[in-house]
Amino acid sequence: MSRRPGSGDTLRLALVVAKGEFRRLLRDKKAILLAVVLPILAYPAFLLASQKLNSLGQRQIEEREVLVARDLGGLPAPLAEAVRARLDARDEGVRFDEREIAGAREVLETKAPDKERLRDWAEDARGEAYAGLLVALAAKDGAPPALHLVFDGAGEDGIALSTQVLGPLRQLADELESEAYAARLGADPAVSFAFQSFDAAPPKDRQGLALGRFLPLIAVLVLLSGGAFAAIDTFAGEREQGTLETLLSQPVPTIALAWGKYLVVLATAIAAWIGNVVSLVLSASLGLFDLPGLGVEGPGTARILLAGLVFLPTVVLISASLCFLAARARSFREAQAYLLPATLVGAALASPAAAADVQLDLLLALVPLAGPSLALRDAFAGNLQWLPAALAFLSSSVYAALALRRIAVTLDAERLLASPSPKGMDAGADTAQRSIRTALVAVAAVYLAGGWLQSLDLVWGLVATLWGLVLGAALWLARANLRGRGTADRALPANAARGVGPITSLKDALQVCTPGGVSRHVALALSAVFAAPALAQAGRHLVELQSRFLPLPGGADLEPIARALESLSLPALVALFAISPGITEELLFRGAVLRGLFARARAGILPPLVFQAAVFAVMHASIHRLAITFSLGLLLGAITYRSGALWTAIALHAAYNACAVLTDRVPTLDLAHPLWWLGTLPLALLLLRPRPALRARP
Template sequence: MRLTVPIRAVFGLEIRTLLRDPRTLLISVVLPIVLIPAILIAGDWIESREARATEALSFRVAVEGDRVDLARALLLRVGDETPPGAGRDPTSRFQFVDLEEPGEALADARIDVVLHAMDYGTWMRGVEDGSVDPGPGGPPGEFDGAPRLQILFHSDRTSSREGAQALRRHLLDIREVRRDSILLAAGFPVPTDEVLVVESVNVAPPEAMEGAQLGRFLTLILLGLMTLGGSAIATDTLAGEKERGTLNTLLTSAARRQEIITGKLLAIMAVAFAIALIQILNLWLFLGLGIVDVGGALAVRIPPEAALLLLVLYLPAVALVSGVLLLTSAYARSYKEAQLYLTPVLLALVLPAAVPMLPGISLQSAILLVPIANLGVAVRDLLMGDIHIPSVMTAWAVTALAATWVTRRCVLAIQDENLLLGDRSQEEHTGGEGLFRKQVLVWVLVLWGVKILWDFNIPVQDLRWASLLGVGLVFGLFPLVVIRRFRLEPRRALALRMPHPGVWAGVLLGVPAGILTVLGVFQLVDTVVPVPTEMMESLGQALTPEAIPVWQLLIFVALVPGITEELTFRGVVLYGLRRRFGPVALALVVGLIFGIFHFSLFRIPTTATLGVILTAVTLLTGSILPAMVWHTLNNAAAVLASRDMLPGIDSEWLAEGVGWGWSVSGLVALGVAFAVIWRFRTPYPEVGPPRVG
């Protein structure tokens, strides 16, 4: 489109409004200018300060036990036998204190570490009567008969924790040196020329390592700043003008609607582009010209041609972010509502930007087709000096196509009179079910915010309490609050009705089939965004702790979520959205909402798939009960598999991947299960937009 006079006028008006608002100017202009330099300078200062503090730090140590003589002899020789290149004499880091009750002094923080030295007999007796911790190795072991040194510390105190780590490192170093000395003195039988010295040498160029560190989070920072800066103008440009009524005046002018929306979009793009340009100039000035002498992981040099290429790479992201923000403002009916939408929009934009931080992600994979994520990986590779031109061009084109589609949606949005003007219907004035249908997504967003605040600010160590409060209480109260607030009829809102008895056969077949299908989805996602094994193991340990009996896990991991989460998602959320979408779109939307409430990035696709399945079951049966049973049995199977209590299935088999054959078989069986449910269907009432006429 040609830049007509109305487009230029709308663009100029938006920019002048931005420059007159100090708060918007601060977020959109000042913050981006100072953020990167502040991070670089502060990072360099903190790194050097921590290095000096660590070097100067000393720890108070007391020695106790029946082998105090051995411990003191070792500690006195630490300085003499420090391995070459170890740096500062370690004995200067430890102040040895003589105390009658070292344990009490450690508890009172008068000392940092206690070194408990025991002979083997004392240690074994202490282990047997419970007065001595056997340690991770446990009794007895390879070193039966050897004296024991135990380092006692308080992990809640930094000085105690770091002192224990430092003392352990130095004692292990001395053990290596003493072991070599003893072997040589005893006439080590293997000739020296037959001994293999194993060394690890990192041969990666320094610029590649430094570029990888910067490239991992550069896109995340830029997308976050562009979203925040662009939202400062986007929330006011449509949503704010709707609330003030000034949009009506603008629509009555000679400018066409397409010209109005183009001018506003260009204003947001100008802000986002300025932010990207400022950050890249900052990187070139401070890192390329070496204005800030950044050491360590960020000591990367960015020449002018690399800075220019970065700017070109980020152009589609600028357009995509601007279009999403303007579209969000179009759907919001007020300034406050637009601000409420900002949190999920920010999350949706920055999550793909965090993909370069994950290990094992390559641009020569399916990530190439994911907008923003592909640019982030391309930028990381560029800063590492590893550029694959065809892949970079494809990533640029994919994100540009996504930006074009979003821009097209913005143009279509202005054709909806009610959406553009934020008109309020009769239901919104009278309240009730009609009002809930219009506000259901806002209520879901509020619930999502409550869940985030709860999970990240009220940590509960015991899984049982975490399930009872963080899942049972939150998702159990939400339907009750909604039903009371909007005066809904509980049986209809929660779909509390008995399905046809034949449905249960489909449910029993569908549970194992659904598990195999979801595992197949996980394998598919893992090919795009590989999930570290350690992350999966820690998640499994967190969800099924060994210390909790199986019957309790079945209650708190299977039954509580199976009931309360269904009351929320297949209950009131499905009820509120049923008139907005057709059956297929409704299942996808409710399933996606269900997945987003499981915050781990790699869990969202799998839980969303399960959510789509459960929503489809509810729509076919018109009842929430099959979804409750399905959800509960699904979680129960996961608990039993983690304890190797399912015949033919164990946790190792699941961890290694079930294989594509099993996943395809599960998908076929899932189709059979839905065919059974379809045969006995009693559909959910009143699904889809109301027909006119």
């Protein structure tokens, strides 16, 4: 009776769970139709419909019989003959009536033709069933003879007319001109050249690239929508219909339950994806529509398999993320509300693959979804670079494995069954709100007062801004937060879990205590300095990437600033642009503001980090650098939280800024060498240790 479940047992039970879940899922016909079948049918249908509409419109224009009144009397006879020959050679629905159109010619011969009268003429012509008038004017006062086409471009006949007549006439004019030149000058044909291009890329590669560019995006969207309905039903649905407790009280390890449910989500997502791709390929091969990339050759089985392999860990990761998301929700509705943001994030991460010029490099390979998406595209185009692709595969496998290791958390009964209490007490909310207000006021002050000071004198204005405004705001906020601390929020278990308690001292309010010992913080600060060059590289990369997706009008003109700073010595530059912001901005954002936000017991970890990073990014007042300042703010905040004190962030911020100054001033220093990436290791290793606890003071 008392047998322990082995891994075989777990797998067997997981399959039992999966079978039960499948049976329930497959009976929800409406959901399957909406989530799996409809996307499969809808988008070939959509492509087909748009194609058909397009060609229908084209045909209508081509089939339209258009009548034009033609008066070539102004041209010399040979020229009129050439024009006639050229126009009548085209039998595509435009017929010409030769007739005298003296009235219109009179109007056109004036220097500035009266547009109103031309309109009247066009209207009268339409009344006689003419879509337009083609009128020749004789050569006059040295000007060459001219052909005028009067037509109504807003009508369908006019559109047809302009496409049928304008092109041939322009071409004819050009030909006649060059012939005349060649004849008169006896010109050497070699003064110009004929130009022809030939794309040497095999059609397989070209088509593969075309297909690979949009496949990752489709894959992510279809995986999300296909897997979501299963995830919502098996996780949120279980909670909503009240079967969760029953399920959890069965003699089945929670991990087996979670795995069973996960397998269902994974299978549904993959089924939706495969169904989608198959329908796409099938309808293209049946000739329902032309798909760039599915021509005669197609990308080939080997490339499809390779692309599938590269993307496989991402499929696993997306399904796991859906499970985590759905498990957070108490009901279908709540789970569905999470879906849109998740889809947006997924689409954003997959979108770099759609831009053909974004290259898969070692840094992008580490980004979940983005790296594998680029690798998938390159695999289709047949120019997969093995090292970054392997890194993308490896990193996404690690993310997927980490997610799967935590999959049992989705069914953590302690979390799922805890009932919210009706009475609300929000410890530390005042402190957090004061921090938000102060941060916003400080940003406004830096914009207005700081901008004014710097316009008076750049260097001293900057000093005053940083050491006056920013530092002042930090100290004021720290004191206010210390004095205004609540008494109700002391020693809460939640805070113990986060390692953040109520504010106990001024040092604590600025996060400059050294929990875990001075030597640890010195080591952290030193390793931060070594990590800075690599992060500066990553920063440049990010700025580049942002400019690709958010093309903005030319950057701010930094010329005058650069000139004003040329006179400064290197140490002065470093002090002004690296050390000063390093200290003052960190004291404000990662010190006082972040600490104040953390003081709110309910806040958690991530929301304070994101808020302070957002304000930090806004203060830098440059939309060109929005992504990089936000990311840097987030990183510095996370490092401060993890290390327990500000020193590391100060060192990193100062060293990061110093990298920019040094690259400019000391050309011999190669801060862009890839080996600098090794410099991030010590910091990463040191940060692996959890946040040290502050000794609580009475």
